Amino acid sequence: MRAALERSWYEQGRGWLALRPLATLFGGVVAARRLFYRRGWLHSEAVGVPVLVVGNITVGGSGKTPLTLALIEKLQQRGLRVGVVSRGYGGQADTYPLDVGPDSDVAAVGDEPLMMALQSGARVVVDPRRPRGAQRLEQQGVEIIIADDGLQHYALRRDAEIAVTDARRGLGNGALLPAGPLREPPSRLDTVDLSLVHGSNADFWLVPGAALSLDGQGRRRELSQFVGTPVHAIAGIGDPRRFFHMLRGLGLDVIEHPMPDHHRYRAQDLDFGDDRPLLMTGKDAVKCRRFANTARCWQVPVRVAFSSDCEARIDALIDRLLAARQVR
Known part of the structure; x- marks a missing residue:
């Protein structure tokens, strides 16, 4: 509704x-x-x-x-x-x-x-x-x-x-x-x-930086390294399409998972039945960090220009x- x-x-x-x-x-x-x-x-x-x-x-x-x-x-x-x-x-x-x-x-x-x-x-x-x-x-x-x-x-x-x-x-x-x-x-x-x-x-406007792993290992990965394989993307923000559009603008093949703004995540929200990489916003990462500590979960930071x-x-x-x- x-x-x-x-x-x-x-x-x-x-x-x-x-x-x-x-x-x-x-x-x-x-x-x-x-x-x-x-x-x-x-x-x-x-x-x-x-x-x-x-x-x-x-x-x-x-x-x-x-x-x-x-x-x-x-x-x-x-x-x-x-x-x-x-x-x-x-x-x-x-x-x-x-x-x-x-x-x-x-x-x-x-x-x-x-x-x-x-x-x-x-x-x-x-x-x-x-x-x-x-x-x-x-x-x-x-x-x-x-x-x-x-x-x-x-x-x-x-x-x-x-x-x-x-x-x-x-x-x-x-x-x-x-x-x-x-x-x-x-x-x-x-x-x-x-x-x-x-x-x-x-x-x-927003400029994305290298993705940060949520597995606690401090790993960074350039977004260009995700090009060539489908990736999941979740966004529980006011306008999720903005996040998906940004990723597609960088050449990524995005499987969209829009969520309501301020969504309270559970571990099953991140289970899509495969091991493809999962990209999320910083706002989502603070809510997922306690259970998204796997090698497939990444936060995409942004800075303002x-x-x-x-x-x-x-x-x-x-x-x-x-x-x-x-x-x-």
């Missing part, structure tokens, strides 16, 4: 039209909520360090997490202690805020926070109440906070906002939930500090945030 609905958002079809009355109601709630925060009728909490929000106005994958990792790296290169506050979608814990570390249980903290902690070395805190999570990071001595997927979480006051849109999927049919994929109207993009497009020849114009705009935004930090 959900998959069919999402297809109607991004592909030709008219099934979503019956949901327009609900979308109108949702839009009214969204507009009222934002107005209440702007007028101060709902309270936004500030912390003592700059807060950079990275998010989008659509449901599903747009490239937020790789961009967040790239921003962490940029800030760390400037000598800053960086913290990330996240809702931890897909995870469930008894108490919050929850610090995320290499040995954290992905079922408690969520897949994306664990992946960011493992790949960046930044402090990551999960909390459904983002202001409380941000305060925890401030107490730990971070100098700047990135609020992951925080565009609609107005309870945390922010110093700058970056919105990400996927070039291939765009804004879908342009309708608000549930008739379309939009969490907020398209005009919201006009209010952010940077509105970036993710995709080939856009503001930024920026257009020169986009990189200049990001650097200027960071300069502004650091200047604001000095006058706090």
